[in-house]
Amino acid sequence: MRAFGFLSFGHYxxxxxxxxLSARQMLHDAIDISVGADELGVNGAYFRVHHYAKQSTSPMPLLAAVAARTQRIEVGTGVIDMRYENPLYLAEEAAALDLIADGRVALGISRGAxxxxxxxxxxxxxxxxxDPRGADLAQSKFEAFLQAIQGQPMARAAAQPYMSDAAPHAPLRIEPQSPDLFQRIWWGAGSRETAERTGTQGLNLMSSTLLTEATGASFGDLQAEQIDVFREAFREAGHEHTPRVSVSRSVFPIVTEQDRRMFGMRPGEDSDQIGIIDNTRSTFGRSYTxxxxxxxxxxxxxxxxxxxxxxxxxxxxxxxxELNLHILESFAQHVAPALGWVPNTEGPVQGDPIA
Structure with missing residues (x-):
């Protein structure tokens, strides 16, 4: 483990x-947790995105505020629901955010839960x-988003371009453009098939908090197999940059008596859970306390x-x-170093080489 961050569901x-919490308090708390995490050397601040619910929704204002208040921490999502997005507008926002953050974006996107x-x-x-789940819509819009952030023409100039140095009818790309933004885009994958497609596309893999399979193997083992599929597909596609892979876990170190009172394990939390999502038998990860x-x-x-x-x-x-920074500090001081982590002093980590 070379990096760790926090994933906030943004409930209020x-x-x-x-x-x-009010929505205002949730947003201010998110910024303050991010600032404190940056000071601790934590690598990333990531936020879930859901619509029509009292949770984080359109993430760009929050991510821009976090980026402006911090120095090194990665800012991102886990994940943006592409079904709700205008792909070209999202491409403009993502590029602007990446420029504000000096390349500290880790934008997780998916079909959405x-x-x-x-x-x-x-x-x-x-x-x-x-598709009743909107997967076809999400995929076509995501493809347009990827084309846009890579500078491909998305429109043509007018016969007499206004406020532009473009030639009449010349191809136009979205602006701004942020160098190498493509390499900071992650796809949230909940299956092997999706992981394989993610590797073929040359994206980073954000393995989901659940997997749409239940074979009897542990959640960690299923995820590890998914990661192997992703890396093999990435390698076979011949991409030259190095990818990154993230997984999420609920981890609560007990270092004080207050921790023991608050986080003491409840029945069923020390094992994986099997449930139904999108009419599919799925595996959900356990909590570690x-x-x-x-x-x-x-x-x-x-x-x-x-x-x-x-x-x-x-x-x-x-x-x-206060409590959330205590959890992050406890993990950073007492657990993460034994897993290979060192405090973040320079900015986002680079990807793992593909052998």
Missing amino acids: GGSPAQGG PEAADRGWESFGYTGST GEPDQLIEQLKADAAVQSADTLMLTIPSQAGV
Whole structure:
């Protein structure tokens, strides 16, 4: 493990008198957690994106604020739901964010998980999908996004271009362009098939918090197999840059009595879970809670954590800035060094070479 960051689900709501967060407080807490994590040497601040729910939604304002307040930490998503996006507008935003962040973007994108709204992307104006999950729509829009960030022509100049030095009818690319932004795009994959396609495209792999298979193997072993499929496809496609791979886990080090009271393991949390998502039998990862030596042993035995270069810790973002920074600091001081991590002093890590 060369890098670790936090993955925030960005929940808010409930009564403020009972500790519930407003949307404003959630966003300010997210920025403050990111600033504190940057000071700790944590590598990344990543945010889940969901629509029609009291969670983080359109992420660019938050990511830009985090980038402006921090120096080294990677800023990104896990993941943007492409069904809801205008691909060219997202390409413009992503390039601008990457320039603001001086190349510290790790933009995770995918078809998206089940949402609160029934075919909610259609209310955003994106119709025509013949797939009840909108996968066809997401894929075609993602392909346009990739073309745009790589500088391919997306329109033609007018006969008399206004406010432009383009020749009449010349091909036009979106602006701004950010060098090598393509190499900082991740696809959130929940299956081997998707992981293979991600490798063939030359993207980074953000292995999902669930896998749409249940073979009896552990979640970590299933993920490790998925990562192997991705790397083999990347290698066979002949890409020249080096990819990155992330996995996410809930990890709560117990280093104080307060930790023990708050995070003491509840029945069923120390094993993988099997459930149904999108009418598919799926495997969900377990939580890791324990004293540092115990966590080190368990995470070293997790094949996917050992295979990936980046570990995202899912944090209880509603619990406030102080507690979340305590969790990150405890992991950074007592667990992560034994897994190969050193504090971030220079910026984002580079990808793992493909042998």
